[in-house]
Each structure stands twice: as structure tokens, then as C-alpha cells.
Amino acid sequence: MKIEINNKWVETFEEETILEVLKRNNIHVPTLCHIKDMLPTGACRICVVEDADSGKLIPSCSFPVYDGLKVKTHSQKVISSRKTIVELLLSNHPDDCLYCVRNGNCELQSLSDNLQVRERKIRGNKNHHKLDLSSSSIIRDPEKCILCGRCVRICEEVMEVSAIDFINRGNKTVIGTTFNEGLNTSSCVNCGQCIMVCPTGALSEKKHFPEILSAINNPKKQVVVQYAPAISVSIAEDFDFKAGTDVNGKLNAALRAIGFDKVFDTTFSADLTIMEEGTELINRIKNGEKLPLITSCCPAWVKYAEEFYPEFLTNISSCKSPQQMLGAILKSYYAQKNNINPANIYSVAIMPCTAKKFEGQRDEMTNNGYSDVDAVLTTRELSELIKTFGIDFKNIEPELTDSPHGVRSTAGKLFGVSGGVMEAAIRTAYFKLTGSELLNFKVKSVRGLKGRKEAKIKIDNLELGVAVVSGLANAKILLEEIKNGRDDLHFIEIMACPGGCIGGGGQKINADENALKERMKALYIIDENETLKVSHKNPEVIELYKNFLEEPNSHIAHKLLHTTYKKRDVLL
Amino acid sequence: MLQNKAKILDKNQISRDNLIPILQEIQEREGFLSKKAITEVGQKMNLPTSKIYGVATFYNQFRFEPTGKYHIQLCRGTACHVLGSATILDEFEKQLKIKAGQTTSDGIFSLEIVACIGACGLAPVISVNGEFHAKLEINSVKEIINSYRNKSI
Numbered sequence: 001m002k003i004e005i006n007n008k009w010v011e012t013f014e015e016e017t018i019l020e021v022l023k024r025n026n027i028h029v030p031t032l033c034h035i036k037d038m039l040p041t042g043a044c045r046i047c048v049v050e051d052a053d054s055g056k057l058i059p060s061c062s063f064p065v066y067d068g069l070k071v072k073t074h075s076q077k078v079i080s081s082r083k084t085i086v087e088l089l090l091s092n093h094p095d096d097c098l099y100c101v102r103n104g105n106c107e108l109q110s111l112s113d114n115l116q117v118r119e120r121k122i123r124g125n126k127n128h129h130k131l132d133l134s135s136s137s138i139i140r141d142p143e144k145c146i147l148c149g150r151c152v153r154i155c156e157e158v159m160e161v162s163a164i165d166f167i168n169r170g171n172k173t174v175i176g177t178t179f180n181e182g183l184n185t186s187s188c189v190n191c192g193q194c195i196m197v198c199p200t201g202a203l204s205e206k207k208h209f210p211e212i213l214s215a216i217n218n219p220k221k222q223v224v225v226q227y228a229p230a231i232s233v234s235i236a237e238d239f240d241f242k243a244g245t246d247v248n249g250k251l252n253a254a255l256r257a258i259g260f261d262k263v264f265d266t267t268f269s270a271d272l273t274i275m276e277e278g279t280e281l282i283n284r285i286k287n288g289e290k291l292p293l294i295t296s297c298c299p300a301w302v303k304y305a306e307e308f309y310p311e312f313l314t315n316i317s318s319c320k321s322p323q324q325m326l327g328a329i330l331k332s333y334y335a336q337k338n339n340i341n342p343a344n345i346y347s348v349a350i351m352p353c354t355a356k357k358f359e360g361q362r363d364e365m366t367n368n369g370y371s372d373v374d375a376v377l378t379t380r381e382l383s384e385l386i387k388t389f390g391i392d393f394k395n396i397e398p399e400l401t402d403s404p405h406g407v408r409s410t411a412g413k414l415f416g417v418s419g420g421v422m423e424a425a426i427r428t429a430y431f432k433l434t435g436s437e438l439l440n441f442k443v444k445s446v447r448g449l450k451g452r453k454e455a456k457i458k459i460d461n462l463e464l465g466v467a468v469v470s471g472l473a474n475a476k477i478l479l480e481e482i483k484n485g486r487d488d489l490h491f492i493e494i495m496a497c498p499g500g501c502i503g504g505g506g507q508k509i510n511a512d513e514n515a516l517k518e519r520m521k522a523l524y525i526i527d528e529n530e531t532l533k534v535s536h537k538n539p540e541v542i543e544l545y546k547n548f549l550e551e552p553n554s555h556i557a558h559k560l561l562h563t564t565y566k567k568r569d570v571l572l
Numbered sequence: 573m574l575q576n577k578a579k580i581l582d583k584n585q586i587s588r589d590n591l592i593p594i595l596q597e598i599q600e601r602e603g604f605l606s607k608k609a610i611t612e613v614g615q616k617m618n619l620p621t622s623k624i625y626g627v628a629t630f631y632n633q634f635r636f637e638p639t640g641k642y643h644i645q646l647c648r649g650t651a652c653h654v655l656g657s658a659t660i661l662d663e664f665e666k667q668l669k670i671k672a673g674q675t676t677s678d679g680i681f682s683l684e685i686v687a688c689i690g691a692c693g694l695a696p697v698i699s700v701n702g703e704f705h706a707k708l709e710i711n712s713v714k715e716i717i718n719s720y721r722n723k724s725i
């Protein structure tokens with residue numbers, strides 16, 4: 001089958017859309033309502049091309065090709081039609097680009113630039129809507145919304161949350177929650193995937209920049225920082241490195257240059273999590289307690305369970321997430337050892353995640369009245385911070401993390417990708433149950449970016465049934481299977497974001513198409529190249545148990561590192 | 573109330589196509605669509621409440637607050653429009669400090685926009701609990717409101 005594009009014939013496959021053919025042939029037409037790998041809606045019509053025979057404009061994202069079709073992608077008609085659409089979108093837009101979070105990274109802005117919109121042709125009434133500042137993770141600014149509907153679709157189809165939808169009709173249409181109330185009272189799980197697909201500044205994370213700035217400049221405060229396993233293989237993209245470059249050393253140096261007093265790695269507490277959660281798993285299996293055990297590191301998943309699947313709350317591990325574990329250790333053991341009043345520690349976490357902001361302020365996540373973590377920055381906010389401080393990231397000399405709580409295994413590093421918590425846990429559970437290490441450490445069956453992976457792992461006489469899902473829609477399917485009687489699983493890893501935290505809602509927006517794969521590869525390369533591959537051999541973790549925590553699941557470990565969750569009442 | 577809703581839900585086959593008739597019937601019985609009603613419909617029909625609210629707000633006919641003691645229906649049909657019903661609406665919203673579709677916090681007034689109520693000769697016209705007020709002018713709005721408010725004490 002062939003179609004003609006701009007007077008050149010190209011091969012196409014059955015059931016392809018014009019857009020797919022164009023992409024394959026490196027011809028760029030803009031899209032707004034379209035999301036890759038999802039059914040097209042054909043709502044915005046920015047993607048139109050001209051049917052060369054009839055002269056009609058057809059939306060390329062939803063139009064299937066047929067043999068002999070001839071299209072023009074940039075005819076005069078096409079360009080002026082696209083331009084009109086953009087002018088219409090701008091007619092009620094606030095136009096405050098200079099003050100906008102997405103200045104320089106906005107699809108509407110680049111569209112109007114590319115189409116050379118240089119004057120205001122259409123004057124409409126400006127939108128007037130209140131900012132929704134109610135959520136601890138996500139800010140909604142409906143005035144900047146162009147109603148492309150991508151957030152609605154992600155929330156419904158990838159997350160199965162459907163916290164938001166189109167409300168009202170005609171020029172009154174807005175995107176909002178049930179009863180148009182604050183996001184904080186809705187079923188929103190704070191995953192931030194809506195921010196990742198929003199073309200404009202209508203959705204963004206709640207910034208913690210001002211608080212951090214004043215903490216850094218407060219001489220009474222010791223400002224400590226930790227960063228998640230995914231950060232070192234993600235942040236480089238903002239500074240002209242290839243996707244998947246690991247810049248751990250530069251990251252440490254940049255954080256010190258900004259003024260953080262101590263720089264720790266959340267991967268250390270990922271190892272700690274494995275010690276606690278691995279022990280919990282083994283105990284549950286040995287004592288015939290409730291199974292499957294489900295991971296608790298992802299706060300978006302935890303909130304989802306509290307709302308939609310409270311019957312599974314007792315399946316969820318009592319372990320706090322690595323972010324909270326390290327926070328708790330820093331304000332207890334670390335503070336004691338260094339003679340610092342925990343009230344004077346300001347604890348910052350850098351995460352690829354917006355839900356971590358919500359997690360950080362949960363009531364459960366405190367100890368002796370102190371929040372484990374005081375502020376959470378996304379990967380994006382860290383990039384902004386590095387730029388604000390004028391740091392030459394590209395050329396900064398690498399430095400090491402602070403010790404203790406800085407040494408990590410590569411198993412902990414894998415927490416950044418879907419399947420990683422599982423693989424790390426299996427390595428340690430295997431050792432604890434058999435006394436010897438898993439042969440070459442790899443658990444290939446739980447690797448890769450598929451939304452669902454399953455395996456049966458033989459550990460002596462035990463056949464451990466495991467499943468890994470990412471994207472809450474995938475979690476839902478699995479949980480329904482279990483509700484309907486499936487009972488061959490011992491351990492489940494659930495991450496809200498597709499691909500796990502490397503694809504988190506706090507990551508770079510409009511990243512390169514291969515970025516996810518490259519970040520994943522980077523984590524596995526680190527695992528391949530380094531020697532400390534298991535959490536239970538992390539010397540600083542071992543020392544922490546010896547000096548302070550006694551043993552996994554001890555009384556003190558429970559007090560600091562574990563918690564429980566309750567059913568949450570929101571409008572579902 | 574609860575039983576009623578269950579009945580409405582049972583009677584109508586549970587499918588997305590029936591959403592609007594179900595909502596209409598609930599509104600007819602209860603006067604408005606409460607959070608509780610929307611949540612129950614959602615559970616029964618396996619639909620997120622955001623979807624139901626989205627569908628319901630698409631149509632002018634649904635309200636989400638109980639009507640006030642005096643329910644003001646303001647005509648926005650063509651004849652009334654030509655004779656200035658938009659400014660009358662503004663004035664009502666201003667005086668009552670609510671938007672169309674809402675109820676005052678003391679529960680005395682609610683305001684609803686309706687299409688032509690078949691009294692074009694009286695345009696611009698409103699009906700308060702069925703009582704018509706014809707050929708409205710901006711100045712008469714306050715008077716009308718006050719007369720009902722006095723009645724309610």
C-alpha cells in the first residue's frame with residue numbers, strides 16, 4: 001500500500017493513521033489532543049493535512065490511510081488553518097508567558113512561534129478561573145487550559161483514577177473535579193502524569209523553592225538533602241547530556257554548591273527498605289500471614305489503595321518508603337550522633353515524583369512531632385534550582401556523597417525502574433532463605449518497560465510467585481484477579497507511573513522519546529558494572545543495624561520506619 | 573430517599589446510555605443531584621463521579637443544590653434576550669450574590685436559567701414558584717427580591 005505525501009510516494013501499512021506514516025517518514029505536523037499510543041479523539045484539529053484530490057482538510061491523527069491517498073502537509077490552506085486554530089486558542093489565553101512555569105517549554109508557545117503568529121487577530125473574553133492550590137502536589141491553573149483533554153485521558157485510561165473531567169459546556173467548559181472542588185478532596189493520587197502531558201502551564205507541581213531558599217540561608221538550620229535512585233540518570237538531560245547519562249558525582253557537587261550541608265542518597269534507604277520489607281515478606285510466608293505482600297514505596301499507589309481498594313491495605317507492606325525512612329533516620333540517629341537538635345534539621349528530598357510531596361506531609365510520616373521530610377523537589381525543580389544558582393553543571397567536578405547514609409548497593413539503585421524493587425527484594429530474600437547468593441543476581445523476568453511482568457522464582461522448596469505492574473490501570477486488573485480468587489502470588493510490586501519512577505510525574509517534560517529506555521538502561525549498566533549488588537551487604541546499612549536499629553522489624557525499626565494506612569473517603 | 577434511588581437504579585437498566593434518564597428521575601424526586609446521589613449512581617453504574625458530574629453539567633437542567641424556598645426561573649429565550657434578560661440575570665446574580673444554578677446560603681432563593689417559558693409577550697419575564705413577573709427592568713429586581721424576602725419572615 002502506498003500514499004503520496006507532498007508529491008512523494010511512500011509505503012504504508014494497513015490500518016495506520018496518516019500521522020503514524022508521517023512520523024515514520026520524519027515529517028513533522030503538530031498535534032495537541034493526540035497522545036502517543038492512545039486512541040485518537042480528533043478534537044483539536046491542529047494536525048490537519050490537505051487531501052490533495054479533494055482539497056479537504058483531514059485530521060492526520062485519526063484518519064486511516066488508504067491506497068492512493070494523496071496529502072499535503074504544509075500547503076497554504078493547511079498552514080493558515082493551523083494558524084487560525086492557534087489564534088483562536090490564544091484569544092482567551094492569559095498571555096503571561098513571562099511569568100509562566102512553562103515559559104520556554106510550552107507547546108502553545110512554540111506552536112504560535114512556529115506558525116509565526118505575530119499579532120493578536122482574535123480578541124475573546126479572557127478566561128477567569130481561580131487557581132486550585134488545594135493539593136499538596138499539583139497546582140491547577142484553568143485559565144491556561146486549552147481543553148485538549150490529555151490530562152483527562154491519562155487520568156482515566158492509564159491511571160484508572162478519573163479525578164477530573166470536562167465540566168459544563170461551550171465557552172464555559174473547564175476541566176475539573178466532581179463538583180468542581182479542590183483537587184485535595186478528589187480521588188487524585190498526585191502521580192503528576194497529567195502534568196507530563198499538559199501542553200501548557202495549566203498543570204504544574206507545587207513548588208518548594210521559597211522554603212528551601214530560606215532554609216539554606218538560615219544559619220540555625222542544618223539543611224540535608226537526599227535524592228532518589230532515578231535522579232542521577234535523569235537530571236543530565238536538562239543540561240545537554242544524552243538521555244541516560246549517569247551524573248551522580250556532578251549531582252553531589254551541584255547540591256553542595258547550592259548550599260546543602262549534607263548530601264545523602266535515598267538509594268541507601270532503598271537498601272534499608274529491602275532489609276525491612278524482605279524480612280516482612282519472609283515472616284509473612286513463614287507464619288502463614290496475609291499474602292500477597294504488596295510494595296509501599298509509591299505514595300500514589302498507596303493513596304489509590306486507600307481510596308479504591310481499602311480491602312488490600314493489610315496486604316501493603318508496613319514499610320515507609322525510602323524517602324521517609326531516610327528522613328526518619330536523619331532526624332533520629334543522625335541527629336543524635338552529631339548532636340543536632342532535630343528541630344534544626346531541615347530535610348529535603350529530590351524525587352522524580354509529585355506524589356512524594358503529598359507523602360512528605362502525611363500525618364503518618366512523623367516521629368516525635370517532627371516531619372521525616374520537610375520539603376520535596378521534583379527533578380524539574382532541581383534543574384531550576386541549579387540554574388538559579390548559576391551552576392555550570394556540565395563542567396562541575398564530581399564529588400562523593402556524605403557518609404554514612406551515602407553508600408548504596410546497585411540493587412537499591414534499581415528502585416528507580418519498574419521491577420527494581422522486586423529484583424532487589426528477591427536477591428535479599430534468596431540470601432536470607434538459602435544462605436547463599438542468587439546466581440549472577442539477575443532476575444530478567446521482571447525487567448523491561450512492559451506494564452505487567454510475572455515470574456515464579458524457585459528458592460529451595462519455595463516457588464515464589466511474583467508480579468510487577470506499573471500504571472495504576474494495570475494494577476487494577478491484577479487486583480481484580482486477586483479479588484476473584486487468584487492465589488498464586490506472594491509478592492507484588494506496584495508503581496503508579498508507567499515504567500516506574502524513571503517515568504515519574506516530576507521528570508522532564510517533553511523529554512526525548514527514548515529517554516525512558518535510556519534511563520532504564522543506565523540503571524542496569526550501573527548494576528552490571530559495580531560490585532555491591534545486594535542490599536544486605538551494604539556496609540552502612542549493616543552498621544546502622546548494629547549501632548541503632550538492632551535488626552530488621554525490631555521495635556525501634558517499627559517505630560521509625562513502619563506505618564499503617566486507613567481507608568480514605570473521597571468522591572470516587 | 574435511599575430506597576427511591578435504589579428503585580430508580582434497578583428499574584433503569586444499568587448501562588451508560590441510561591445515565592441521563594436516571595439523573596433526571598433522581599432530580600425529579602429529590603429536587604437536585606446531591607453528592608450522595610451522584611456517588612451512589614457511580615457505584616451502581618461503575619462510573620467515576622467526575623464523569624457523571626461532567627455529563628450532568630453539560631445540560632442546564634440539572635442542579636446540584638436544593639432549590640430555595642423561592643425558586644426563580646429566569647427566561648433566556650430569544651424574545652427575553654432581545655429585551656435585555658442578560659442584564660436582568662446579572663442584576664439577580666449581583667443582588668442575591670449567587671450564580672445561576674445556585675441557592676443563597678440562607679436557603680431562601682435559588683436561581684435557574686430556563687429557555688423560553690412561553691410568555692414572550694411579557695418579556696423579559698421570570699417566574700417565582702410559578703408566579704410570573706413581567707416586563708422586568710433592572711430597578712424592579714430588588715423590589716421583587718425584597719417582597720419575597722419579607723414574605724419569608
Ligand code: SF4
Pocket residue numbers: 190191297298299300301352353354355356495496497500501502503504505506
Ligand atoms: S511510580 Fe515513582 S514517580 Fe510515580 S508516583 Fe510512584 S513513586 Fe512517584
Ligand code: FES
Pocket residue numbers: 030031032033034041042043044045046047048059060061062
Ligand atoms: S492532534 Fe489530531 S485532532 Fe488533535
